[in-house]
Each structure stands twice: as structure tokens, then as C-alpha cells.
Amino acid sequence: MNLDQRIDAFVKLGEFIKQFSRTEFEKNNNILHNELFFDGFKHQIKLANEHNGWFSKNNISFALKGWSKSLTFNNINQWLSKYNFNNINTQSVAIIMAGNIPLVGFHDFLAVLISGHHVIVKQSSNDMQLLPFLAKYLETVEPGFKGKISFTTEKLEGFDAVIATGSDNTARYFEYYFKDKPSIIRKNRNSVAVIQGQETERDFEALSEDIFRYYGLGCRNVSKLFVPKNYNFDDFFKGLYNWHPIINQAKYANNYDYNKAVYLMSEFDMLENGFLMIKEDKSYASPIATLFYEYYHDIKEIQSKLDEDKDNIQCVVSKGFSEKEVEFGKTQNPSLWDYADGVDTIAFLLKI
Numbered sequence: 202m203n204l205d206q207r208i209d210a211f212v213k214l215g216e217f218i219k220q221f222s223r224t225e226f227e228k229n230n231n232i233l234h235n236e237l238f239f240d241g242f243k244h245q246i247k248l249a250n251e252h253n254g255w256f257s258k259n260n261i262s263f264a265l266k267g268w269s270k271s272l273t274f275n276n277i278n279q280w281l282s283k284y285n286f287n288n289i290n291t292q293s294v295a296i297i298m299a300g301n302i303p304l305v306g307f308h309d310f311l312a313v314l315i316s317g318h319h320v321i322v323k324q325s326s327n328d329m330q331l332l333p334f335l336a337k338y339l340e341t342v343e344p345g346f347k348g349k350i351s352f353t354t355e356k357l358e359g360f361d362a363v364i365a366t367g368s369d370n371t372a373r374y375f376e377y378y379f380k381d382k383p384s385i386i387r388k389n390r391n392s393v394a395v396i397q398g399q400e401t402e403r404d405f406e407a408l409s410e411d412i413f414r415y416y417g418l419g420c421r422n423v424s425k426l427f428v429p430k431n432y433n434f435d436d437f438f439k440g441l442y443n444w445h446p447i448i449n450q451a452k453y454a455n456n457y458d459y460n461k462a463v464y465l466m467s468e469f470d471m472l473e474n475g476f477l478m479i480k481e482d483k484s485y486a487s488p489i490a491t492l493f494y495e496y497y498h499d500i501k502e503i504q505s506k507l508d509e510d511k512d513n514i515q516c517v518v519s520k521g522f523s524e525k526e527v528e529f530g531k532t533q534n535p536s537l538w539d540y541a542d543g544v545d546t547i548a549f550l551l552k553i
Contacts, residue, residue: 202345204286207315208277210343215272217338221246222266224258238338249303249330254452256303256328260415263533264303271537272311280537281315284547289317292553295360297375299367300325302415304332308537309364309546314339316550319349321360362553364546383553387542391424391485392516392532395503396437398429400520400529405440407530411518412477413444414533416453417489420515420541421532424487426479426494427503438474448476457490485513515542 217232221242228239249256270276294313298306306324310332313320324332333352340346357363362383365375372388379386394408411423428434448454461478464471471480482493497503500522507517519526540546 202317202343204281204315204317206343206345207317208274208281210339210346211272211277211311211315212274213342214335214339215269217242218265218272218335219269222262222269224262234338234341237341238334242334242338245330245334249328252330253300253327255301255416255418257450261303261331263414267534268304268307270534276537277315281547284551286317286551289551290553291318292361293319293321293359294550294553295321295323295357295363295365297323297357297363297365297367298325298328300327301418301420303328305419306366307332308541309366310336311537312546312550313364314346314349316547318550318553320351321357322350322352323354323357324352362550364549366541383549385544385546385549387544389486390420390513390515390542391487392421392518392527393425393427393485393507393514394423394529395507395517395519395522395526396426396428396432397500397519397522398432400436402436402440404520404529405437406443407528408518409441409444410530411516411532412441412492413447416447416450417487419533421535423516423518423532424493425482425485426492427497427507428494430496430498432496434472434479438472441474441477445474445476453490456488460488460491485510 213233217238220227220229220232220239226243228235246258246261249261250258296306296309296313298309305328310320310322322332336350340350360382363379364385365379366387367375369388372386375386392411394411408423415422417424448457457476461473464478464480469480471478473479477490477492479492479494481495483495484493487493504523507514516527516532517523517525518529518532520529
């Protein structure tokens with residue numbers, strides 16, 4: 202199986218996934234092997250939601266929509282064009298996946314297989330339903346993948362390299378346990394937004410997507426704002442109002458009520474609008490239904506701080522703040538070449 206065949210298989214997978222990119226699924230009778238897989242994947246989506254209340258049908262469809270847009274011939278070829286895939290030394294690569302958002306480990310899965318390696322997947326118990334089914338579809342459209350994809354719930358064995366994603370605590374364990382293997386070890390990261398004062402209500406409407414999508418559980422979700430001293434939050438709250446139905450989700454509402462009670466009992470100063478609390482805090486990782494903010498006096502000060510703390514930050518959302526900024530509303534739409542933690546996964550896989 203050559204690179205062109207692997208690319209073609211993932212393009213077909215993207216076409217299959219596209220049918221589920223809206224909450225009202227649209228069956229396309231021209232999709233290869235749809236008679237075998239369409240109803241089955243509908244059922245897996247239902248099971249994923251029942252197993253994990255954070256995986257709403259809307260959020261699963263949003264994740265699938267993103268992957269259906271990425272898995273096109275043009276996108277994949279643009280992504281891979283700078284690499285040399287000749288003389289690949291095929292290895293078995295273990296992936297330890299997080300489970301905070303639907304299919305969060307799919308990029309690693311894609312990168313390992315598109316590079317010509319075998320993959321051993323250890324999934325999070327929070328996200329067990331979707332990927333194995335998609336792997337079966339992949340093996341059906343391209344039988345060359347059979348025997349190259351395996352899933353395990355047991356201790357990892359028989360691997361040559363590892364990609365592991367977890368918390369800061371588990372990362373220390375991973376670094377020790379995998380010290381003798383080539384590895385990418387990912388830790389906690391958060392995303393921030395730099396507000397400069399000239400943003401419009403429409404900018405904040407876009408920013409609300411970065412804050413609330415996946416209930417704020419992803420590393421690309423904005424969890425903290427940097428705002429000018431004495432900033433007025435009125436326009437910010439107006440822009441966010443379109444997400445107010447989120448409070449009707451029971452797990453989110455429970456977190457909102459709990460954290461609000463904690464802040465009130467602790468007599469912390471905060472602002473809230475019925476579905477989000479904002480609190481002045483120097484930390485980057487805020488609890489669910491809470492956004493931290495920090496004041497700054499001049500733009501150079503905040504540029505220096507973010508550069509100093511870059512290992513804790515996934516995305517910086519802003520408008521005209523830096524060359525590496527992400528536009529408002531775009532954090533949950535990364536390109537294939539937007540690597541987590543800035544670590545080039547394909548370059549790593551080509552060296553092992």
C-alpha cells in the first residue's frame with residue numbers, strides 16, 4: 202500500500218463522515234459501503250452520547266464536520282507536500298488518547314497511518330465508540346490497512362514509539378515509563394484571548410464559539426481573557442448571549458451552580474450573566490462555566506508574558522496582536538498542519 206492509496210482511503214473516510222456533519226444526518230447513496238456502515242455509525246454516535254453526557258449530538262456532529270472538511274484530497278496533499286515519505290522504516294506506534302472532546306486523538310491516528318506505520322490505540326474510557334467504527338470503515342475501503350490498526354484496553358506492548366496525551370501529572374508518568382522509546386508527550390494546555398478594546402460585538406459572538414464549544418473542555422477552548430485596565434465587559438457579555446441555551450445542559454448547569462456557590466461562599470469578586478461567570482485570576486485553566494481574566498497595562502507587557510508562558514498555551518485569539526494569533530471563532534477549526542503543542546507529528550514519525 203503506497204502513500205497515494207493511503208490518502209485515497211482517508212479521502213473516502215472524509216466523504217463518509219460528511220453525512221454526519223449536521224445534527225440531521227443526510228445519507229448519500231453514492232458513498233462507498235454505505236449499506237454496511239451508515240446505520241451502524243448512527244448507532245455509535247447514539248452510544249457515544251449515552252456513555253458520555255458531554256458528547257452531545259451537536260458536538261459530535263461539529264467534530265465530524267471539521268474532519269470531513271479536512272479529509273479532502275487537496276487538504277491532505279497540501280499538508281503532506283513538504284515531507285519525504287520515501288524509505289519509511291515501518292514501526293508500531295502506540296497512541297494514548299485523551300477523551301475530553303469527541304475524536305480528540307484522530308489527528309494522531311491519521312498521522313501514524315498516513316506515514317505508513319502501524320498503530321496501537323489505547324483510548325480514553327470517555328471516548329470509546331467512534332474511532333474503532335471509523336477504523337473498520339477505513340479497512341473496508343482500503344484492505345491494505347487490515348492488520349495495521351489495533352485497539353487495546355490492556356497494558357501497551359509491542360510498540361516502537363509512543364504519542365501520549367494527558368494531564369501534567371500523567372505526563373510525568375508517561376515521561377518516566379516511556380523514557381526508552383521515541384515519544385511525543387503532551388501536557389495540559391489552555392487557550393487565551395487578548396482583548397485590546399476595539400473589538401465589536403460580532404467579534405465577541407465569534408469568540409463565544411471559542412469559549413463554549415465542547416462546553417469549554419478542549420485545550421483549544423479559550424479559558425482566559427487578557428483585557429486592558431478598567432475594561433468594560435458590557436459588549437463582551439452581549440456578544441456571548443447567543444450561547445445562553447447552554448445552561449439547559451444538565452452537566453454544564455451543575456458545574457455552573459457548584460462553582461458559583463464556591464465563589465459566593467469564598468466571597469470572590471466575579472461577574473456573571475446566568476450561564477457564564479468571569480473572575481479575575483492569574484491562572485490559565487478555569488473551571489467549567491467560568492472564564493478567568495487578567496488586566497494588563499500595555500501590549501508589550503502581555504506579549505512578553507505570553508511568550509514566557511508559551512508552554513502552557515495552545516492558542517492565542519486576538520485581532521492584530523501577533524503574527525501567530527488565531528482569529529476570533531476559529532480555534533476549533535484547526536488545519537491538518539496546526540499541530541498540537543506546536544510539535545510536528547509527521548516529522549517525528551518520519552524519523553523513528
